[in-house]
Amino acid sequence: MPLDRAEAASQEVRGDGGPSSGVTGEALHAHCRALYAVCRSITGPGLRATLAYVAERLPLAVREVPSGTPALDWAVPREWTPRSAWIRSLDGETVVDFARHSLHLLQYSKAVDRVVSNEELQRHLHSLPEQPDLIPYRTAYYSDTWGFCLPHRLRESLTDAAYRVRIDADLAPGALSYGECVLPGESADEVLISVHCCHPSLANDNLSGLSLALELARALEGRKRRLTWRFLFIPGTIGSVAWLAANRDGAVGRIRHGLVLSCLGDGGAFHYKASRRGNASIDRIAAHVLRHEGAGNQLLPFIPYGYDERQYCSPGFDLPVGCLMRSPNGTFPEYHTSADDLDFVRPEHLARSYAALERIADVIEGDALLRSTAPYGEPQLGRRGLYAAIGGTGPGETGRGFDQMTLLWVLNLADGRHTLLDMAERAGQPFAAVRAAADAAIAAGLLVPA
Amino acid sequence: MPLDRAEAASQEVRGDGGPSSGVTGEALHAHCRALYAVCRSITGPGLRATLAYVAERLPLAVREVPSGTPALDWAVPREWTPRSAWIRSLDGETVVDFARHSLHLLQYSKAVDRVVSNEELQRHLHSLPEQPDLIPYRTAYYSDTWGFCLPHRLRESLTDAAYRVRIDADLAPGALSYGECVLPGESADEVLISVHCCHPSLANDNLSGLSLALELARALEGRKRRLTWRFLFIPGTIGSVAWLAANRDGAVGRIRHGLVLSCLGDGGAFHYKASRRGNASIDRIAAHVLRHEGAGNQLLPFIPYGYDERQYCSPGFDLPVGCLMRSPNGTFPEYHTSADDLDFVRPEHLARSYAALERIADVIEGDALLRSTAPYGEPQLGRRGLYAAIGGTGPGETGRGFDQMTLLWVLNLADGRHTLLDMAERAGQPFAAVRAAADAAIAAGLLVPA
Amino acid sequence: MPLDRAEAASQEVRGDGGPSSGVTGEALHAHCRALYAVCRSITGPGLRATLAYVAERLPLAVREVPSGTPALDWAVPREWTPRSAWIRSLDGETVVDFARHSLHLLQYSKAVDRVVSNEELQRHLHSLPEQPDLIPYRTAYYSDTWGFCLPHRLRESLTDAAYRVRIDADLAPGALSYGECVLPGESADEVLISVHCCHPSLANDNLSGLSLALELARALEGRKRRLTWRFLFIPGTIGSVAWLAANRDGAVGRIRHGLVLSCLGDGGAFHYKASRRGNASIDRIAAHVLRHEGAGNQLLPFIPYGYDERQYCSPGFDLPVGCLMRSPNGTFPEYHTSADDLDFVRPEHLARSYAALERIADVIEGDALLRSTAPYGEPQLGRRGLYAAIGGTGPGETGRGFDQMTLLWVLNLADGRHTLLDMAERAGQPFAAVRAAADAAIAAGLLVPA
Incomplete structure (x- = not known):
């Protein structure tokens, strides 16, 4: 969804503002190359150097939490x-x-x-x-x-x-370092993107996740945003524990959608591991995008092992946070070995992962609850130029990025109870087509915010 | 269920009053033959001639809505x-x-x-x-x-x-014509049967639907009815839109079950397209009857394209109206061509469709919520002549139109929360067998209205 | 779960107290041999002799209900x-x-x-x-x-x-005899075990059920029990009807779980027939145990034919009572014939049935609703000796009867809404492993009663 299509007047309803494309696999891979040799850990100079790299490219606040600081059931370790x-x-x-x-x-x-x-x-x-x-x-x-x-x-x-x-x-004694980039939106409701940055020379796990988060943040940075996006570049486990402890009474309560990104540079099928809730909005969004993203993609149920979703999905928080991966942790032979290197992670895989991530962001930003202005009987589409002049042949293409049937679905389900994502699911269409049909109906005065 | 079986005393509870059989495929085909050559449209003399044919056989009120009359988002077109x-x-x-x-x-x-x-x-x-x-x-x-x-x-x-x-x-300027036949029942709750009559020389689409509606109305006409039945013979889209506009504050709110009938004269498997609600009573009734009506029948989810169910199921109305067909619109090569003629539609297909329609009507009229008078433990069936004298061999046939097991199901589920249709579903038995078992239990004093 | 492991202090929380093992197939078969030749019926001397045999081994109250006594819709027959x-x-x-x-x-x-x-x-x-x-x-x-x-x-x-x-x-005129053994527990909530004892020389149906009930009662007798266990040795149908009539305002209302035991001595797969409710706790418990008890076991939906569950699950009572069998009634050629004899019922089959029954009893007694004391983020298991010292290899065995993953599941789901059985289902682990992991977490102060 190109940026220049957005118009302020109907911005809120029309759901414009998805991330701009144009991020290349080469650019993503360059981040991995730049950071590969660094010996990161959950604290220390390698982690700090990695955050400095990100901070050169994003408005990143780098936090330093002193050793010994209590954090939930933990304490920040020595550096x-x-x-x-x-x-x-x-x-x-x-x-x-x-x-x-x-x-x-x-x-x-x-x-x-x-x-x-x-x-x-x-x-x-x-x-x-x-x-x-x-x-x-x-x-x-x-x-x-x-x-x-x-x-x-x-x-x-x-x-x-x-x-x-x-x-x-x-x-x-020293400090635990982590980076935080907040991009405010029209709403205080937040989207959390979390990547662990504590692994030393492992490219897929997790320089791939770091690269994608960095580029998504840059793409969103210059745009009008419906929601507030928060990107965390953190050491695994203790980093999310420290962030949760520090934000327990604040940002934690505003998180509406969350994603942990990891292992996104290999050539495996996409795997989305659901949040603990299992039916959170992000779970449905990721499932929708992966369904339309090609064959073989897998939805995994939540399990209490993996990455920082373990902390976000601990029972006291139970946040709507899932984990997007290509090959899941522990399932590929290169995992946690020196074979997880810059050859294993490839530009074309990173680019494809980024495209899927962007589509997820498009749904998060573009979903809406709309209401038909003509809910009794079908609206007469012909006089609005939205129906074929000659009848008898069934619904067909419109040449506007959606087919006639998708428009009928949108109008039929615009009862204030179905979101655009609900409609996309019911119609079996990609979200983008439903969003385009909804935009046409909004332009024709047939839909308004519910 | 023959008419002469009904007795006034237990009529309400026993669910008598299903449509009488005896309608032949030849009689149904004769209606198609009589009307085939007429050039119908959504207005005009061909439509009026068709309604006149129906009016000779039914108490039909023919409505004329002047051109230009507003109807929901539409206006009645010129004639x-x-x-x-x-x-x-x-x-x-x-x-x-x-x-x-x-x-x-x-x-x-x-x-x-x-x-x-x-x-x-x-x-x-x-x-x-x-x-x-x-x-x-x-x-x-x-x-x-x-x-x-x-x-x-x-x-x-x-x-x-x-x-x-x-x-x-x-x-x-002229008028839009449509026909309406209302058969009052004990209850003001209504069953809507809607057929489009606007297609010119197309036999399956929809002289078949018209013939079945006409004969079902005749069968119901002379009988005691639990519900009020309303038959609409209308031009597609604008006819249902006009009827909905005119009855928005009246009959529309009393519709409890509805069926659009179309394409019921070909030899394809039955297809029932569910209402927008998807779980309306009519959806369950049609699914039940089609399941027992032979192999290969299909249940289709609602889609916002098809016949007048599009209007009845628009979000503002969201009525419990499905669509019963043999081969669905658009799926057979004769569809919307001159090959949809009097040879394509055959008496034996029409007769089989009518039988299924009649069974649906039987369930609509015969379903009931009953309560056991002996819900604690099983009632002793032996002393009521409802159990075999010699035990040890398991439940068997009773020779009364239901087996022993069906009677046990009816008594076990007669808790005031399960309708007879619920029981038929749970027992895996046709509704008629459950109705017969319930009638035997009513006669034995074991069931009363819930 | 051996008795000597129980400690009073943490008894309630830790769920100790499952039935002790050590019951042999030979002991179970000996009961069948001792009682096989007796001509039992729903009343009379054979039934009384059978109850006397049980009473020599258990604190059994033998009830005598005079002929003619009204019992629900029935009356006690002549002897x-x-x-x-x-x-x-x-x-x-x-x-x-x-x-x-x-x-x-x-x-x-x-x-x-x-x-x-x-x-x-x-x-x-x-x-x-x-x-x-x-x-x-x-x-x-x-x-x-x-x-x-x-x-x-x-x-x-x-x-x-x-x-x-x-x-x-x-x-x-005489009396109907039945036996009742009540083993009080900490709670007045009851578990009902019901076996019919009215069949003459039929070994599987139901001397097998009688033997298992007798031995389970003996095993539970000498133990601390969380729940009150009630064992009924009754003639089929009229026995449960009479018991229900006599206890309608008392024990009936305290039954939380119930099992009818029958046909448990043959070599067929286990079959568990669900209660009428279908989703009662006992239904989930039996399904869980049978799933882990080997391949081929079957869950059957409730039907209103079979054994005394017909009475317990009549609509007025609708008790959570299922039926545990190997080969179900009516499905094996020996059923209700002289071939259902002491050769058909074998010690090894009885022993395996008893083991499954014991596991069901373990879940009934050991299930609990626990709450994490450290629900925000994961608790730091390492300092409690519950996590491997070297990381990077994924969760593994602990050598304590549960694996690391099971402990993570227990801690993640200990939100006061998931029982231990819920956790076992979600983790895909046998209940015993989850109970062991929960006990370790209780010992570490990480879980308390919800």
């Missing part, structure tokens, strides 16, 4: 600052080096600097016997330990009796 | 009186003649009398390239134009440079 | 005391003898002692032409007649012109 980490043979050969890949270091490892026996070392190594060439991603946020992640094949070659291990890292 | 119409070659050969087939003339063509170039003539011709031997049915009710409909093969033979065209027709 | 019965040829050969098999005598036959013609005799014989070697079970409780049941092959050999027939039986 982790890894500097260097390696395993060397006693004759000085470096066999594992954090400088080469940020996944090599177990997240939240404490400092260590000593010679360890092979046996002790093994207890601190993480590898994947069934994917022997890949480095796994592992975390120990709330454990007092250290460790390295490495390809299993490399691990098997570590046969010396002892190795020198060094991790130069601080785990000290 | 169209076609007298003759032809296309002749310049050497006097008649190539198309309205006198030969009423479909030849585009409905609501204005008068014309001149020589036209082949090129101009072509813009006024309607034919079917894929069915080259058939004349299509086309209308131009609200356009200022003229035209002819003809077989495509004939059209292709019109190669002269010019032709003489003459249409002798009036399009002038 | 039937059969002593001997035979058919002899005129030369003294006994061809049918009640002493050989209790099924030979038509139930409630009146006394007779005379020579009858073959023709008259035939009118009093019952046999199965399609199962010519089996004796059928037939009754004539409320008819004034006499009769014999015999193998069809034997019947065909009766070619003499006349036979001597003698039935020595009383049909006289």
